[in-house]
Amino acid sequence: xxxxxxxxxxxxxxxxxxxxxxxxxxxxxxxxxxxxxxxxxxxxxxxxxxxxxxxxxxxxxxxxxxxxxxxxxxxxxxx
Numbered sequence: 001x002x003x004x005x006x007x008x009x010x011x012x013x014x015x016x017x018x019x020x021x022x023x024x025x026x027x028x029x030x031x032x033x034x035x036x037x038x039x040x041x042x043x044x045x046x047x048x049x050x051x052x053x054x055x056x057x058x059x060x061x062x063x064x065x066x067x068x069x070x071x072x073x074x075x076x077x078x079x
Contacts, residue, residue, distance in 0.1 A: 036067040
């Protein structure tokens, strides 16, 4: 199974190229639920790139923990 990790740094513009089929909100943030799952199965968005009301380091860290859990679950179910 191929795996790819994408990272968007703080200097990237929201909605900038390379995100293809990911659903974005009106502000250019990636739409992802509380499980951090995006509109593409197996792709997760964490931290300040996703739509959320609060942007702080602590919420980004929590997002990362949730994404790791969900990614492991996805990989286990799709082997």
